[in-house]
Amino acid sequence: MMLGRALTGMALLLAGASAGSLAGAQPQQAAPAAPQARYSYSQVMVPMRDGTRLQTVIRRPLDKQGPLPILLQRSPYGVPPASAVGRERSLEFMEPDGYILVHQNMRGRFESEGTFTMSMALQPQGAQGVDEATDAYDTIDWLVKNVPANNGRVGMMGVSYPGYAAAVALARPHPALKAVSPQAAWNDWWINDDLHRYGAMRLSYATDWLYPLQNNKQGESFETGAYDSYEWFLKLGPIENLDKRHFKGSVPQLTQMIEHPDYDSFWKGQHWTDRLGRSTVPTLHVAGFWDQEDPLGSWKIYEKMEADDPANNNMIVGGPWAHGSWRQAASDMGHFPIPGTSGTDFRRDIEAPFFRYWLHGKGPKPGFEAKMFQSGSWTWKSYRKWPAPGTTATALYLRADGSLSFEGAGDAGQCREFVSDPANPVPFRERPISPTYPSLEWRWWEAADQRFVENRPDVLSWTSAPLEKDLTVTGDVAATLMASTSGTDSDMVVKLIDVYPDNVEPTPSPAQMGNYGKSLNGYRLPIAMEVRRGRWLDDWSTAKPLVPNQVRAWDVPLRDHDHVFKAGHRIMVQVQSSWFPVIDRNPQKFVPNIYKAKSEDFVKATQRVCTGSKVTLPVIR
Known part of the structure; x- marks a missing residue:
């Protein structure tokens, strides 16, 4: 790892001289010259x-x-x-x-x-x-x-x-x-990067990164013994078990994360x-x-x-x-x-x-x-400046019929819904999920084709008509969901996706059918993806339970980007409530410290995404 x-x-930057030694030597060949x-x-x-x-x-x-x-x-x-x-x-x-x-x-x-x-x-x-x-x-x-x-x-x-x-x-x-x-x-590290995404713990990555840094000076990795990391982390249960059963206090950063779930003075300092x-x-x-x-x-x-x-x-x-x-x-x-x-x-x-x-x-x-x-x-x-001048904040609305529209939000009071089950969370990439290192799947998971979740009942998708001309998005992208949950806590994951046409590349010939799934035809390329945890919608520093079934705004930052959605492509938005195990599971029942939730706190919840939900794009006309 x-x-x-x-x-x-x-x-890699300053030790490139020894990179060639990583390749295995071939039998019957002389060793390369120093x-x-x-x-x-x-x-x-x-x-x-x-x-x-x-x-x-x-x-x-x-x-x-x-x-x-x-x-x-x-x-x-x-x-x-x-x-x-x-x-x-x-x-x-x-x-x-x-x-x-x-x-x-x-x-x-x-x-x-x-x-x-x-x-x-x-x-x-x-x-x-x-x-x-x-x-x-x-x-x-x-x-x-x-x-x-x-x-x-x-x-x-x-x-x-x-x-x-x-x-x-x-x-x-x-x-x-x-x-x-x-x-x-x-x-x-609480707002984003490495350990959290807006307070939601980056579970699998934090596990694989922190252990070799703090458990030992020589960087020895933590081995779960499981072929599919998804299964291992699912069986782990509440996050507190990672420290109690496995790390046992040997990774202080993880222990501190568990003891400081909110954005308190420990993180602000x-x-x-x-x-x-x-x-x-x-x-x-x-x-x-x-x-x-x-x-x-x-x-x-x-x-x-x-x-x-x-x-x-x-x-x-x-x-x-x-x-x-x-x-x-x-x-x-x-x-x-x-x-x-x-x-x-x-x-x-x-x-x-x-x-x-x-x-x-x-x-x-x-x-x-x-x-x-x-x-x-x-x-x-x-x-000449960043964010780039000359952009127009343009709302792309998630309509109740599953379409995306720049023209308007649609009729008020309409919603789409799904059931989120912590016992069957949405994987963040295709299973089986390999350990973080060394893994090409990990390296490029944020650019992976998102068709692997499209047919799950706990993932909603909205899709635009094919674009008539190029759409250039340059700057800060953000989403606002008008959403509710039947629980008292929840996560909302928003993905902005560039959908490639089905005919962007020639169909592979029969002799090339082994590469059929590797073409760009119909590729769902994620441009921006992020999670927002409901307990901190009002205040990063103080967790509060959500009011069941109350529709309210969920602001989801989607970071800076510079991307052109080409003519003929479609825009897709996906919404789900789990992203596992890169993000820890939300029990969907509010508890003061989410890392110390009990097994019985993990409950199903009905999530609703309603009229007025939108992604705001900085468009260069």
Whole structure:
């Protein structure tokens, strides 16, 4: 599991030299020659202000002379081994410029001293304590003073946890920190990213991610022994059982989640972006529209920094990417092909020039604000601001006859309904569901064809007529359901889907029938999907029971997107009340702490979606 996490995170970014060793050797073949050494290798223990020493690897290119900038990655996933002295594949467009590559294990990970807490809380200004921002500051201070022949300029970059580690350094930036690229970073683990979706626990992913991070320093995975994760988590029962029966207090982050189900001071105190002031360090944010792990944080960090950016050095890039997939060519979304190589484009034409200018002082100054590889059109777009100006908030109504309409909501008081049964929750992807890592199914589940749930009685679908012309949606997408439940708590999951025509590709010949199901004909491509938990409709901080059968508004944020629904395609919206096991089951009977619900609290409920329900699209006319 940790291997998969590392490869989709920054270990892929700055440890590409050893990637070839992952392929199994073929019988009767000579072992491949060792890669030509392009970097020197040294390991040091860098002291922090409290005396804790952090394991740090320093690699310098052997073919570069003179002072070079430092490129720093801080991570809980390990440092490159001594054999990692060959080419850095993911940095192929940055390598010619030359960087001193530095990797550091965070506190308590591998050979670094101290305790790994996963806390994002930052010390008050003037306090003497330590946090991830002070550790970044102290590391940079030591590097510029002790690494020979550096030019005094430091950049930070990373994907996922290393992306957060790069971003949080901006809360206390060292004077030598001249450029930062947080990629798939996060800012709030209760609102979204990794652990929750608006307070609803990301059950299977949190289980598979947290255990190797906190149960042991070497990243050993948690094994359920079940072939189908859906079955294992269903038999688990209430979430409290995961800690009591299996983790037994060895994963503190999970224990804290169970004890803090609401958005209380424990979570609010870790909202580190509140400490960001005026943007002084040029920053290149990167986000994937199909990021299955950290979909929201980069947008929110960018938004916070944009509020005070007088030099216009705060930039964001987005694309049709899963978690970190821009570190590769990015020519597909699973078996869904993408024209072009947007990942290569990003690394060559955006990332490399960004660091070249700010750390080497070469080339033109990056002058864009936002660049998106727009899905649907599959082309690069540049915007002078984000969200893009010139859009019109346009309501797409869910009508009682199962159609979608821009013309109006339909007759008042009409509803569609379904029965939600916690004993038979809707799977979030096709079963059997494999463990999170290493799994291509997990990597691209948010782009998977949604036909697998269409005939379930607990999933409602609304579909538009074929579009007469292209519809471009650029910016923040949101849904509002006018809905009720017969229970006292409930979830509502909303999916916005691009329905491809049945004839978008030639029908496979008989000789190709094994690929029949892999064509794009009739593909239901999810563009935006999110869950909202009823207990927090009024207040994130205080859970309240719902009034049975009372129709009320459920606001469901669907994040930022840049997508073209092509002429001839249809738009579909699906609504369901479970998304298992990526989201924990709602018992549908209100209990003060949802993680401590009893088996008898899990009850069936009748859900109704009524007139006035809509998805609001930012349409460019």
